[in-house]
Amino acid sequence: xxxxxxxxxxxxxxxxxxxxxxxxxxxxxxxxxxxxxxxxxxxxxxxxxxxxxxxxxxxxxxxxxxxxxxxxxxxxxxxxxxxxxxxxxxxxxxxxxxxxxxxxxxxxxxxxxxxxxxxxxxxxxxxxxxxxxxxxxxxxxxxxxxxxxxxxxxxxxxxxxxxxxx
Amino acid sequence: xxxxxxxxxxxxxxxxxxxxxxxxxxxxxxxxxxxxxxxxxxxxxxxxxxxxxxxxxxxxxxxxxxxxxxxxxxxxxxxxxxxxxxxxxxxxxxxxxxxxxxxxxxxxxxxxxxxxxxxxxxxxxxxxxxxxxxxxxxxxxxxxxxxxxxxxxxxxxxxxxxxxxxxxxxxxxxxxxxxxxxxxxxxxxxxxxxxxxxxxxxxxxxxxxxxxxxxxxxxxxxxxxxxxxxxxxxxxxxxxxxxxxxxxxxxxxxxxxxxxxxxxxxxxxxxxxxxxxxxxxxxxxxxxxxxxxxxxxxxxxxxxxxxxxxxxxxxxxxxxxxxxxxxxxxxxxxxxxxxxxxxxxxxxxxxxxxxxxxxxxxxxxxxxxxxxxxxxxxxxxxxxxxxxxxxxxxxxxxxxxxxxxxxxxxxxxxxxxxxxxxxxxxxxxxxxxxxxxxxxxxxxxxxxxxxxxxxxxxxxxxxxxxxxxxxxxxxxxxxxxxxxxxxxxxxxxxxxxxxxxx
Numbered sequence: 001x002x003x004x005x006x007x008x009x010x011x012x013x014x015x016x017x018x019x020x021x022x023x024x025x026x027x028x029x030x031x032x033x034x035x036x037x038x039x040x041x042x043x044x045x046x047x048x049x050x051x052x053x054x055x056x057x058x059x060x061x062x063x064x065x066x067x068x069x070x071x072x073x074x075x076x077x078x079x080x081x082x083x084x085x086x087x088x089x090x091x092x093x094x095x096x097x098x099x100x101x102x103x104x105x106x107x108x109x110x111x112x113x114x115x116x117x118x119x120x121x122x123x124x125x126x127x128x129x130x131x132x133x134x135x136x137x138x139x140x141x142x143x144x145x146x147x148x149x150x151x152x153x154x155x156x157x158x159x160x161x162x163x164x165x166x
Numbered sequence: 167x168x169x170x171x172x173x174x175x176x177x178x179x180x181x182x183x184x185x186x187x188x189x190x191x192x193x194x195x196x197x198x199x200x201x202x203x204x205x206x207x208x209x210x211x212x213x214x215x216x217x218x219x220x221x222x223x224x225x226x227x228x229x230x231x232x233x234x235x236x237x238x239x240x241x242x243x244x245x246x247x248x249x250x251x252x253x254x255x256x257x258x259x260x261x262x263x264x265x266x267x268x269x270x271x272x273x274x275x276x277x278x279x280x281x282x283x284x285x286x287x288x289x290x291x292x293x294x295x296x297x298x299x300x301x302x303x304x305x306x307x308x309x310x311x312x313x314x315x316x317x318x319x320x321x322x323x324x325x326x327x328x329x330x331x332x333x334x335x336x337x338x339x340x341x342x343x344x345x346x347x348x349x350x351x352x353x354x355x356x357x358x359x360x361x362x363x364x365x366x367x368x369x370x371x372x373x374x375x376x377x378x379x380x381x382x383x384x385x386x387x388x389x390x391x392x393x394x395x396x397x398x399x400x401x402x403x404x405x406x407x408x409x410x411x412x413x414x415x416x417x418x419x420x421x422x423x424x425x426x427x428x429x430x431x432x433x434x435x436x437x438x439x440x441x442x443x444x445x446x447x448x449x450x451x452x453x454x455x456x457x458x459x460x461x462x463x464x465x466x467x468x469x470x471x472x473x474x475x476x477x478x479x480x481x482x483x484x485x486x487x488x489x490x491x492x493x494x495x496x497x498x499x500x501x502x503x504x505x506x507x508x509x510x511x512x513x514x515x516x517x518x519x520x521x522x523x524x525x526x527x528x529x530x531x532x533x534x535x536x537x538x539x540x541x542x543x544x545x546x547x548x549x550x551x552x553x554x555x556x557x558x559x560x561x562x563x564x565x566x567x568x569x570x571x572x573x574x575x576x577x578x579x580x581x582x583x584x585x586x587x588x589x590x591x592x593x594x595x596x597x598x599x600x601x602x603x604x605x606x607x608x609x610x611x612x613x614x615x616x617x618x619x620x621x622x623x624x625x626x627x628x629x630x631x632x633x634x635x636x637x638x639x640x641x642x643x644x645x646x647x648x649x650x651x652x653x654x655x656x657x658x659x660x661x662x663x664x665x666x667x668x
Contacts, residue, residue: 073272074385089382095305097273097382120272 052156055111056129058104059154060147061122067092068148069123072099076115076124084108085115102144106132113157125154177243192234192245193221203247204256204285206322206371208235210421211428211527212331218322219259220285224252231255253289260290266300266345267372268317276373278386282320303348308338309358311378311432312367316348319374325349325366332429332526333362349374361522361532364432368418377416379436384410392634393420395621397490397614398434400535402623405430407438407615407634414438414615414635425627429524431532441635447598447610448639460608465640465650472592472607473654479590481568482509486560487548488574489515489537491644492619493628495611496539498648499573500546505657506569513543514552514559514575533624538614542622560584573644574611577601594644610641617643 032038041048050056061069072089084107090100113126129152134140172187179196186195191214193203206218214235222231226244231252234245246252263282271277303316326338326349337357341350357363367375389408396403396417403426406418417438419430450468451460463471476483483506487499503509515537523531540550552559557579563570564580570588572595577584580601585591593605602608614621616637620630 071273072382073277074388075272078385078387091382 050128050130052128052153052160053158054128054130055113055126055155056152057106057127057132057150058109058115058142058147059125059127059150059152060102060144061125061154062148066148068099068102068144069121070099070102070144071097071121071123072102073097073120075118075120079114079118081112081114082108082110099144102147104142104147106140106142107137113155116155117157127152127154129153175239175241175243177239177241177245179245180247186239188238190239192223192225192232192237192239192243195239196234196245196247201247203234204281204289205235206281206320207324209324209327209369209428212324212327212369215323215327218320220256222252222255222259223247224249256285256289257291260286261295263320264290264294265296265298266317267320268300270318274315274318274373275376275381276318276370276386280373281371301345306350307356308351308363308375309356310360310363311436312357312363313376313378313381314349315374315376318372319349320372321347321349322371323349324369324371325375328366328369329357329360329363332365332524333360334525335360338366361431361433362429362524364435365419365429369428380416384408384415389415390634391418392632394615394631394634395538395623395629396430396434397538397621398437398536399431400533400538400540400624401426401434401531402538402621402627402629403430403434403530404629405434407441409634412636414441424529425623425625425629426530427527429527429530431522431524431530433522433532441613441615443597445598446596446638446641447608448641449610450640451608453606465642468607468609469647469650469654472609472651475590475606476506476569476571476592476651477655479569481589483507483569483571484509484563484566485511485571486563486573486575486577487511487513487543489513489535489540489543489550490614491539491574491611492614492617493539493542493622494619495573495644495648496543496546496548498645498652499571500548502648502652502655503571505652505655509568511546511548512551512559512563513540513548514556515540515543515550516556517554519554529625535624538621538623541624541626542620542628545622545626572602572605573648575601594647596641609647610639611644611647612637612641616641617645619643619645 063069072087074087077085077087084105086101086103087099088101089097092098111126116125127150174185175188176183176185180201182199184195184199186198193208196203203223204220206220208214208221216233216236221234223234224246225232267282271283277283306314306316308314323340326340329338330336337351337360338349340347342348367377388410392407394405394407396405404420404422406420407414408416408418417435419426419428421428449462450465452463452468452471454461483503485499485503487496500511503511515535517534518536521531521533560580564584565587567587567589569590570585572593574595576597576599582600582603584601585604591605592607593602594609594611596611596613614631616635617633620628622628
């Protein structure tokens with residue numbers, strides 16, 4: 001068996017110049033400097049525009065008298081692929097079915113929006129919202145009161161500009 | 167005298183040939199080859215009024231569609247359940263049902279096990295066409311465990327026929343006519359006090375009759391179903407245990423023509439909470455010196471300690487069993503006692519006065535024995551002691567000086583000095599009790615819902631049940647524990663073999 005020898009081809013001096021690559025890089029940089037489409041948003045003084053179909057933390061819709069719209073049908077915990085919704089149903093003093101416990105673990109949530117899609121009474125929604133910072137981890141389990149108190153707008157899962165998509 | 171051999175007829179259902187005894191209905195014939203024809207008013211345990219019109223099928227040559235629940239199968243008949251006329255008729259019938267059905271599936275307890283939901287999904291129209299307002303009845307308390315939502319009713323009258331034919335206690339009726347007809351009770355008490363009224367909730371094909379106990383508790387699709395045997399009397403009704411999150415949510419009857427047909431009593435149905443008790447013995451405990459000083463041990467240590475205790479002690483052995491444990495555990499106990507030299511085994515079981523029969527099915531009654539396995543214990547030569555509320559009877563055992571083994575009995579009235587004189591005292595149980603205070607070794611065992619086993623019912627039918635729940639902590643089936651203990655004592659297995667089948 002012979003020993004095979006690999007001969008490395010050394011680059012020619014003309015090829016080792018980095019000038020061309022540098023110039024190409026700088027050209028890109030200067031293009032961005034004058035590109036009118038790309039801007040830096042001065043967050044937090046300025047807020048980015050979120051799509052109306054953005055899927056952020058949840059919102060529970062309420063009736064005019066402050067009761068949650070949820071009827072504890074159990075479809076959202078059933079459909080939830082991340083298993084992040086805990087629901088215990090009960091009966092209120094008017095004989096209506098309502099959630100005794102409704103908790104969403106926003107850490108587990110993957111924001112797929114299927115809970116909103118499956119809800120037969122349009123109670124639970126994902127929201128147009130992204131600022132979720134908290135000081136402790138346990139604050140990320142949103143209970144019913146917190147979900148009802150959310151103030152950000154809720155998401156449209158379809159494209160609002162396309163009437164046929166709803 | 168020999169009964170005349172039933173004549174057989176051969177017919178074709180959906181291109182498949184089937185032979186059934188003469189007199190069988192088309193619906194049953196189809197069922198026998200796995201074709202389900204929709205039904206609301208038909209129930210195998212009740213008469214068939216053929217009024218729901220959902221089971222209509224095409225019989226070739228017949229002028230009209232036939233109600234398969236009452237039409238007898240005939241020789242050479244050609245039945246089509248999926249032909250265009252049959253499907254078109256069923257679509258129409260379903261549309262009529264939905265004209266007044268509220269479609270409140272999200273808040274309806276029947277959702278997920280509702281026949282209307284199933285059939286409309288399978289064969290109904292995609293969208294409703296009705297624009298008229300629906301009739302509204304609201305809900306009505308029928309008494310007992312039964313709540314009635316009139317809007318959801320499809321007027322199949324199964325509940326009325328159950329009360330008339332099975333309970334033979336007519337308390338329900340259809341009132342009004344046509345569009346306004348509705349199920350109602352005669353008097354204010356409704357079905358209150360009727361011992362079998364819970365069955366009307368089971369047979370209701372929609373969510374019109376729902377259980378108050380189960381109301382809003384769990385969704386049907388979240389429940390796990392485990393075949394089991396009702397532990398609340400010696401009838402041994404076949405049941406399904408419905409569990410969710412390792413808790414029993416409800417009990418439902420499972421059909422068995424020899425024991426309970428399709429039914430079970432309200433007494434048995436309501437008593438499942440004890441299976442959800444949280445106060446359990448979760449680990450083997452070995453007493454370390456003083457009476458309340460106990461240390462949790464591994465199974466290996468505990469079995470070794472128990473074997474050393476029983477093997478080393480002097481004196482005759484006596485045992486207390488329970489009528490709530492499986493045949494397997496009872497045999498294992500009898501084998502162990504025999505291996506230790508043989509001795510008397512007693513048990514206590516609750517008993518009431520008077521049976522509560524179901525008039526429409528004479529084999530079924532709430533029996534006097536309120537324990538599932540008294541017959542099994544007595545078949546093994548164990549003796550029932552104590553009073554009818556399962557107390558007393560253990561006075562001579564409390565001061566027994568030899569070896570003492572207690573299996574399953576909670577020793578509620580025995581007091582902390584029970585077994586104080588015993589040379590060796592072993593307690594196997596599920597729940598912490600004062601009576602085990604003097605036991606050298608306490609071993610945790612599972613309840614019937616957490617293990618596989620069998621009960622022998624009042625008619626000596628041995629019925630198996632399957633585990634529905636996860637056992638808490640280190641609890642193990644009593645039969646396994648006793649067998650391990652017998653092996654640790656070094657005695658041969660099957661010492662009782664000659665007595666099996668007695």
